[in-house]
Amino acid sequence: MLAIGLAPPFASAQSERVVAVEDREAYVEEFNYDPDDPPVIDGVKGLTEAEVAEYKEKIRQAEASGPPQDEIAPGHMWSDKVGIPEGVDKAEADHSEVAIAKERAQPQSHSLRAAATQCKTFWLTPHRVCGSILNRYEALGGMTSWLLLPIEGQRTNPDGQGTRQRFAGGFIYSHPTTGTHAVANHTANVWQRHGWEAGWLGYPTSGEVPVEGSTGIDGEINGWVQKFEGGQIYRTPAAQGFQVASINGLILEKWQDMGGPSSDLGFPIADEAKTPDGQGRFSTFQHGSLYWHPNHGAHPVTGAVLFKWERRGSESGAYGYPVGDPTTNDEGLEKQVFEHGTIIANPRDILTSFSCVAAAARAALENGIDEEYSYICSPLGVYVEGPSGQQHFSSPLPEDAESRQSLKTSAQPSFPLAAGKPTGTECDWTEPTHITEPRRDGAYQVSKSVDMCIGEFSINNNVDWSREVSWRIENVLDQRQFHRVNLYITSLGQPQATFTVRGRLREDINNWPDRSVGDFIVTAGNDGTKFGTSTYSTPPEAGIYFLETTRMELTIPEWGYNAAFGGLQFALGRYNCPQYTYYSNLCEFPEIVDDHT
Known part of the structure; x- marks a missing residue:
């Protein structure tokens, strides 16, 4: 039985997506978020940056045009003065304006009980926002925040614990144990891959915050992270693209031990996935990969060793899985031990396409x-x-x-x-x-x-x-x-x-x-x-x-x-x-040919 007020047990299983070696480059591409072509999330296409800017400007102009009308007055409504974004119903916009005027005319109570039950109407939409979700929404900036306007009413979560509400820019989830937190569309796009709150990620336990610092500028410079019960979702810094990916479990622990985003691996750029043999798991990062195997643990593969290992088929190739972390000797050569051999590689041997x-x-x-x-x-x-x-x-x-x-x-x-x-x-x-x-x-x-x-x-x-x-x-x-x-x-x-x-x-x-x-x-x-x-x-x-x-x-x-x-x-x-004798065997190339210089 579930005790009332306790978080339900979220699924502990991880992603079951199997990604073959030859498909991994395309797999990473799936996690590139294009603000000009937002994905469909739970059946709804997101807004482009241009559309978001239009909504915000209309809202600003409406508030600046004068107080809301307390009854329908053709030709004098906010929608008549500043217009409305494409796709918005004018009648709904006008009725929401009247509701806003009437709410503002009511005396405001500042008691905790009132705050818990208070509801508000917002222009352009018939959907009101209430209680703890309203408190979080307004703390983030309301309609002028990245969430924009509510597009659905408040609903009870499928597990019967807490509530959620959808906005144009994301969601707000409220749970009696994990709290009330907003989830942006780019993060929700990853979250929905894994079954929302019923999946292995569970409920959000924080909002999206900068990896270092506390302001929005800090986040754009240093990257973002949002924590969930079962893992974390990271977003790369603005100058390094727009890639959003989850990470969890022993691979997350290993990466954090290495320094997390400031490590040699950088940010995760694709969700953890299973290897074709059904035994291992891996996560791809900006500058390498982390592989886990039940017999060998989690180990990073980076640089020249990664370049050579991938060209030999990664874990499906002759070398197999990594069994230790990479090292660098005094000559600058990188060395790493794998199941079936050791790779020694020179960083200068990483070949890149160039003109x-x-x-x-x-x-x-x-x-x-x-x-x-x-x-x-x-x-x-x-x-x-x-x-x-x-x-x-x-x-x-x-x-x-x-x-x-x-x-x-x-x-x-x-x-x-x-x-x-x-x-x-x-x-x-x-x-x-x-x-x-x-x-x-x-x-x-x-x-x-x-x-x-x-x-x-x-x-x-x-x-x-x-x-x-x-x-x-x-x-x-x-x-x-x-x-x-x-x-x-x-x-x-x-x-x-x-x-x-x-x-x-x-x-x-x-x-x-x-x-x-x-x-x-x-x-x-x-x-x-x-x-x-x-x-x-x-x-x-x-x-x-x-x-x-x-x-x-x-x-x-x-x-x-x-x-x-x-x-x-x-x-x-x-x-x-072998030592040369009259009867000695011939020289031989080993099964795994090592060609480092």
Whole structure:
């Protein structure tokens, strides 16, 4: 039995939404709240910011136009003087004005009993507001607050405990135990996902307040939070978008232990969801994710480790769930242990889409190149080479990424060029440069594929042309000491080219800097084909080894293109070698190929 006056037991179950790895980006998008296109909440479409502004202005004008009429006086009503917003019934507006005049004419009692039973009418609507809901409504500013006007009458909650009333901008819920609190539409949009007060969130136990500070400006700067019986709903600061999401349970506890919104994760930007295996749960934040598993607890995954882990399939991939928190060593490498292996990642290896053209133009300007120059754009940055052979590498900057976003919608230009040269810009407007994770083709072969963007600028800093160059490199362990590097030019429709990749063989030494133990060079295109191969030797000592690219050289005679660059440095997967003997086994790539540099 429920004791009268006690809060009913809210559902302790959490969200049952299952979100697959490939659907998580779209899932996050569901929590972007657009004030110009508010969602439908419990069957009612919200007001846009422009409509809210119109309501507030009409209300201000009505009050300023004079006192309310105490009877219907055609041509003299507030609705006649200032008009009414679209969709409002004029007769209801006029009758509410008369009711307001009569209420104001009544003597006012200030007793507690009177306050508990007092009701008021508000212009434009037939729905009165009473008791504790009225007190909260007026404390927030009444009709001129973000709640605007009541659009439904007061109702008893389905559990029989307390009351609620709907307003244009949200709701006010009153419960004998949890109190009387307003819930804005953007928060109610999340709350309704989980069954309102009957769901796992339960009743609100506070209003929406700034994460830090106490004013509305503080909230817009620092973000907002509203507490419920079973969890909390956060809204990101205004300058960081408009994302509203819930968080609860052990993931909430872990996040708060890390510092909450001021932690490395930032604000939650999507509700907690279940993983496809039915065992784990996760929440997505501005700068990472928090994963929980019954056997391993809750752990954040962020930065370069998150980038690499997601590319390997997240918890559904080879590494499985995180079993510990991430750490950073003295060299700045990020490390985290997972169920089936450890990821070590370099923050500089986080690849982002950016404009090759914008990055090349910026790099040339920064390095004083004001003549014709060529460029090669890789996933890690851009290399520019001037007419006298001066070379400069630049990592992508935020403005390069922003430029790419604008160029996506630009028309693809074409320039009249000399005979033999390509025309137009193939890459930068079509897709970003790309480098894949290592592909394991059995225990003795691993490969990576790379897309690059090359091109030339004229003296006036216009891009003359750009073309995508694609290639694949393989490491083949077909003997114990002597191994092969295969190189393929995979671009379609490209004239004959000579492409060389240089690199080094390194030994991975635990708790000590890696050391170089050899070199390799492989060239594709010398024999008229798009393939090349070379051999290198691995030391006889047992150990963990890996290839690392250091320099590339590309020549396309038909286009007059000749460039070399060292800006694309990456590892080609670690392999384990036993001590060499006549009968020793071959070196092997592990099931999970580690390629951190």
